[in-house]
Amino acid sequence: MTQRIVITGAAGGVGTLLRPRLARKGRILRLLDVAPVPDAAEGEDVECVRVSVTDLPGMREALTGADAVIHLGGLSVEGPWDRILDININGTRTVLEAARRAGVPRVIIASSSHAVGFHPRGEGEAPDYLFPRPDTYYGVSKVAAEALGSLYHDRYGLDVVCVRIGGCFETPIATRQLATWLSPDDCARLMEALIAAPSPGFRVVWGVSDNTRRWFSLDEARALGYEPRDDAERFAGELEGRHDPLDEIYLGGAFCSPELDADPDD
Numbered sequence: 191m192t193q194r195i196v197i198t199g200a201a202g203g204v205g206t207l208l209r210p211r212l213a214r215k216g217r218i219l220r221l222l223d224v225a226p227v228p229d230a231a232e233g234e235d236v237e238c239v240r241v242s243v244t245d246l247p248g249m250r251e252a253l254t255g256a257d258a259v260i261h262l263g264g265l266s267v268e269g270p271w272d273r274i275l276d277i278n279i280n281g282t283r284t285v286l287e288a289a290r291r292a293g294v295p296r297v298i299i300a301s302s303s304h305a306v307g308f309h310p311r312g313e314g315e316a317p318d319y320l321f322p323r324p325d326t327y328y329g330v331s332k333v334a335a336e337a338l339g340s341l342y343h344d345r346y347g348l349d350v351v352c353v354r355i356g357g358c359f360e361t362p363i364a365t366r367q368l369a370t371w372l373s374p375d376d377c378a379r380l381m382e383a384l385i386a387a388p389s390p391g392f393r394v395v396w397g398v399s400d401n402t403r404r405w406f407s408l409d410e411a412r413a414l415g416y417e418p419r420d421d422a423e424r425f426a427g428e429l430e431g432r433h434d435p436l437d438e439i440y441l442g443g444a445f446c447s448p449e450l451d452a453d454p455d456d
């Protein structure tokens with residue numbers, strides 16, 4: 191049986207890193223974005239769909255026949271409230287509703303450390319299921335996405351796993367990411383574990399590599415079968431200076447700056 195995995199926001203940074211890494215024999219990746227997604231390369235089993243995550247009929251069609259959705263699409267940083275509300279919050283509800291109507295049993299949602307960014311750094315690892323304390327409208331949208339995932343699990347029985355991704359880039363790009371980096375290979379390992387885990391129900395896990403300076407728990411992700419292999423520490427020499435003072439104070443670092451207000455009333 192061919193497995194179909196839909197990736198929303200597939201043209202973005204994380205989607206592009208996952209695309210080659212989630213390719214498997216017997217699996218079709220359906221790559222969905224409002225931006226153009228590069229066409230299938232020779233021998234690549236992908237289908238490219240141009241649709242917005244806010245378009246319910248379009249999403250229902252795009253999700254038909256899928257086994258799981260990895261929902262990455264939307265605004266990935268702070269933005270004006272009306273756009274955050276429409277694209278991230280309404281968009282996530284639309285993805286879940288389309289999954290329900292199309293009979294897709296599992297949705298993996300890209301949440302973020304910014305759902306809990308105003309928690310003080312403190313000592314030790316931030317636990318799984320840390321109570322929401324968003325640092326931006328963007329963070330609020332991730333809290334809302336987790337809440338919607340919870341509702342769609344409890345009300346309709348979908349398996350929904352929300353991944354509070356630290357920072358997923360080819361290599362870490364700031365000192366903070368020595369703690370928060372999720373390597374592309376570990377991101378793919380985590381997604382594979384979440385696709386394969388038997389009946390996870392509703393879960394919230396941290397998406398992070400096994401970094402020496404890690405701030406976040408790996409317990410819940412490991413319980414679902416994730417086995418990270420990377421550690422950002424090998425980049426420490428290059429990143430030591432690229433530091434924001436707020437990194438010492440809050441989990442969300444620079445996202446906690448009042449200067450990030452996307453709707454100043456000037």
Ligand SMILES: NC(=O)C1=CN([C@@H]2O[C@H](COP(=O)(O)OP(=O)(O)OC[C@H]3O[C@@H](n4cnc5c(N)ncnc54)[C@H](O)[C@@H]3O)[C@@H](O)[C@H]2O)C=CC1
Nearest residue numbers: 199201202203204224242243263264266300302355357358
């Ligand atoms: N890259 C990271 O370190 C982290 C990413 N995340 C989350 O992971 C997801 C992916 O992040 P990135 O790839 O870095 O973001 P990105 O900004 O590179 O990509 C987002 C993609 O979503 C697409 N998109 C925007 N509006 C859309 C719509 N209405 N319908 C369909 N697609 C739409 C964009 O065209 C873009 O290709 C986001 O949800 C982000 O919030 C969370 C924590 C950290």
Ligand SMILES: O=C(O)[C@H]1OC(=O)[C@H](O)[C@@H](O)[C@@H]1O
Nearest residue numbers: 266267302303304356357370
């Ligand atoms: O905090 C971080 O490093 C990351 O968190 C996120 O949620 C953002 O999508 C990403 O652009 C940031 O780089």
